[in-house]
Amino acid sequence: MAGTGIGEEYQRLVEEIQSCTKCRLYKTRRNPVPGEGPVTARVMVVGEAPGRNEDLQGRPFVGAAGQLLTRLLELAGLRREEVYITNIVKCRPPGNRDPQEDEVEACLPYLLRQIQLIRPRLIIAVGRHAARRLLELAGHRWQSMGAQHGKVYRGSIAGVELMIAVTYHPAAALYKPPLREKLEEDFRGPIARVVAEIKT
Ligand code: URA
Numbered sequence: 650m651a652g653t654g655i656g657e658e659y660q661r662l663v664e665e666i667q668s669c670t671k672c673r674l675y676k677t678r679r680n681p682v683p684g685e686g687p688v689t690a691r692v693m694v695v696g697e698a699p700g701r702n703e704d705l706q707g708r709p710f711v712g713a714a715g716q717l718l719t720r721l722l723e724l725a726g727l728r729r730e731e732v733y734i735t736n737i738v739k740c741r742p743p744g745n746r747d748p749q750e751d752e753v754e755a756c757l758p759y760l761l762r763q764i765q766l767i768r769p770r771l772i773i774a775v776g777r778h779a780a781r782r783l784l785e786l787a788g789h790r791w792q793s794m795g796a797q798h799g800k801v802y803r804g805s806i807a808g809v810e811l812m813i814a815v816t817y818h819p820a821a822a823l824y825k826p827p828l829r830e831k832l833e834e835d836f837r838g839p840i841a842r843v844v845a846e847i848k849t
Pocket of ligand 1: 698
């Protein structure tokens with residue numbers, strides 16, 4: 650649309666997400682969580698779905714998993730403020746259950762529009778829900794987190810050429826401490842290398 654900046658389009662998208670009723674999750678959520686960060690970000694983090702704290706505040710990754718995510722991003726040479734952070738599903742599933750297939754599909758157009766507007770060079774997919782769907786969209790096969798964490802894939806999503814780094818969800822490391830080492834290695838190693846590449 651002539652004369653329409655990214656900012657206005659982004660704002661419209663946020664408002665659509667905030668009033669969305671496309672799947673059952675709108676009935677139980679308190680606040681939808683569209684995402685946050687600069688629309689000029691080169692790096693996007695995509696998680697699973699808002700948890701209790703995120704649902705209360707309407708902001709992504711603000712609980713314990715979010716604090717760990719902020720530290721992991723620093724290991725990769727990123728400040729949280731320079732990254733766009735969102736989820737594959739924008740509303741909290743009741744009791745933090747896994748998002749269902751139809752909920753992921755109903756919400757996917759919002760993520761695709763976020764990718765089209767922000768045009769990230771790198772998406773860090775944290776957890777199997779985001780990793781599986783994003784890899785499939787980019788034409789790669791999903792196998793398992795054990796086999797694919799720490800790998801970086803190239804592809805195109807919504808017409809945007811980008812890289813997808815796969816890693817564990819930070820919340821998983823809170824419950825299973827041995828995973829924390831693997832997460833830290835992924836951020837300190839392969840993810841940091843891609844970040845250095847796209848920052849130059
Ligand atoms: N877990 C997620 O996947 N996303 C959030 O925003 C918070 C916790």
